[in-house]
Amino acid sequence: MSFEATQRAAHHPAPGEPAPRPPAEVMHPRWLAALPANPLSATRTLMDRMNRERWEISLVRADLTPEGDGTLVYRIDAGGHVLSVAAFSAEPRMVNRTPRIIGSSWDVLGALMEGEPDDERVEQTRREMPKLYAGRAADRTLIWFRANRSLRAFDEVRDSLAAGRQPDEERLLEAGYLLRNTGLDGNGTFGTVDFSAYGPDHPLALPYHAQMLAAYMMREISFDLVESLARLRDAGAARLAPGLKRRVAVGNGSALGLVLFFMNRPRLVSRWIGLYEEATARAMSLAWPADAPELDLFDDLLGRLITSKEEDLTPYRLFPRGPMVAGELRQMRRELRARRARAHADGTGLTLGAVAAARPSGTGPEAVELFRSTALELDREAWEPRLGELVVDESMRPDPTWSVARLRDAIHATVPWTTDYPRNRGDLRNRVWYKSRASEEPRSGHAREIPADTYDLATNPVDEVGALAALLDGAPADRPVGELLLAHPSALRATALVQNLADSPYALARVDYRDDELIPVYLIHVLNAFCFGLEKTLDAQRRLLRGLIFEYAPPREALGDPDARHWWAGGRR
Structure with missing residues (x-):
């Protein structure tokens, strides 16, 4: 079914009805590809906590040569819980230097660790990470994290800082x-602590906060590294201006591995x-008096987003341009x-849902979702206490005690769309997903x-659940x-999927993973932007996504600043 047909067929809740x-x-x-970075994204919820608890991040050691070889060590007071970061910088080499996982040469290697930054673990990390x-x-x-210089x-x-001046902002x-x-590797990889x-x-404790804190520290490392190297060239070197620091982000590139992530983490995807959906449905249904200060805030945030999008001249390919x-x-x-x-x-009130429903018919999903997600800022007391629900049991074990009849009924109740999904022609269903032997690259x-x-x-539920349904049709109803x-x-695998997703209605994208015409970057965007919180996600070749992490975020010296709460909207409130 086409995107337009899906929109015509979809049920739209009555105005004011808080239904997802x-x-x-x-x-x-x-539509999945239009889900934006939002207040539930990992970068946002992590930064909310860092600002609320006024985390303190201190550079406790900086040993660098003028070429950039050396060590940076940080101590993080995370609301009374101590963390540390050890980062090892190297002069860039143009051999085996790539943003892909097959690289073997990096400009920065680092580790986020529990506890005080003791020398023994720092030195072990220095030996092991390469x-x-x-x-x-x-x-x-x-x-464990890795990064390369721009x-x-x-x-x-x-060079600009060493000369005592600020760099060219436009460049x-x-x-x-x-x-x-x-x-950014964790959750047991290389012997790191398992998230559970x-x-x-x-x-x-929330999903991907550890990875996003490591990304935030990459940004801090980039500031300290560039300023330290400038001072080694000239003791009177300038420091990067606070306004520029807020605009500088961490670069990121993601590819097909996140499609496999989407396939293999259905319960997490559904819960997020x-x-x-539950939070935005409620926020859009709330009735506000015309003079509510919350609506003043919403108007202000929309204005800042409009300005930010007008200034975003990224040459997107599949996604709409910022000015549009x-x-x-x-x-x-x-x-x-x-x-x-x-x-x-009239002395009455209004809902944001009614405003959104009155939008022009050609309004794209990106604008709709930005409007809806911004509404969450007006109802934080409702959804913030529920963030712990993002920690889910992702085990997908089949239950052999079910009867054939029960499993058959579960298919019709949980994933009915898989049995009649409109597949492409057989000669256009040849896509295979695998990892390379040489590098484990998806x-x-x-x-x-x-x-x-x-x-x-x-x-691929389209094939696997269909095959399971056909198998069940020929089996006795009471057979285990x-x-x-x-x-x-x-x-x-299909049995486990059907049995474990009864309470996960948003687990599966309506796609056929065998389809040659599948656009992988749509699913990559769900993880990069919606879950993790990346912005300016530039698509390339329909299967690569580049983006920025923590653009506009307060640097460590500004954590707790009241102006930092809505950092993501651009500029300062």
Whole structure:
């Protein structure tokens, strides 16, 4: 079914009804691709906590040569919980230097660890990190991270500061970052602490907070590194201006590995999107008096987003350009102001849902979702206490005690769309998902290009649930599922999927992962932007996504600043 047809067929709740949108609407790949960085994204919720608790981050050691070789060590007081970061800088080498995971040469290696930054663990990390897959993280290490300098910006900024002046702002912001993330590894990888061991009272207890804190520290490292190298060239070197620091982000690139993530983490995906849908449905249904200060805040945030989008000249390919989204948001803000004026004259109120429903028919999903997600800022007391729900049990074990009849009913109740999904022509369904032998790098390609014995990593409900349904149709209703699986082990994965997703309506994208015409970047965007919180996500080749992490975020010396609360909207309130 086309995107437009899905929108026509979707059920739209009555005005004021706080009901989440149906999965058939939200889980269409084109709409998924429009879900933006939002108040529930990991960068936002982490920064909320860092600002609220006034985390203190101190550079306790900086040993660097003029070429950039050396060590930076940090201590983080995370609301009374001590963390540390050890980072090892090297002069850039142009050999095996790549943003992909197959690289073996990095400009910065680092680790986020529990506890005080003791010398023993710092030195163990220095020895082990260059080995990467053959290395072993020091005790109580949460994240290993890797980064490279921006070849466009880093040297120019260093040289400008050494000369006692600020760098050219336009050239710096054209790059957008001084360091580019090339790896954030945790949750057991390389011997790092498993996420389940953090516990609910840990300051990084929410999904991907540890990874995003490591990304934030990359940004701080980039500032300290460029300023330190400038001072080694001239003791009177300037420091990077606070306003420029807020505009500089961490660069990031993501590819097909996040599609496999989307396939393999359905309960997490569903809970994140489900919480967003429940929270936005409520926020859009709230009735406000015309003079409510909350609406003043909402109007202000929309204005800042409009300005930010107008200034975003990123040459997107599949996604709409920033000025186009700004124009659509401006129309919605005009509708908001007109309704406030009428409500004020009539002595009545209004809902943001009614404003959104009155949008012009051609308004794109990006503007709609920015409007909806910004509404969450007016209802934080409702959804903030629920953030712990993002920690989910992701085990997907099949239950062999079910009967065939019960499993058959579950297919119709949980994933009915899989059995009649409109597949492409057979000669256009040849996509295979795999990892390269040389580097473990996730890839996707046409079946004719791949050796016959390649293990296909895809979980494709369109095929697998359909095959399971056909298998069940020929089995006695009271037969235990376990007996069926012993005879047909290929049905195990689909069985586990159906049994475990009854309470996860937003788990599965309405896609066929075998389809040659699938656009992978739509699903990559869900994780990068919606879950993690990246901005300016530039798509390339339909399967790569580049973006910025923590643009506009307060640097460590500004944590706790009242102006920092809405940092993501651009500028200062």
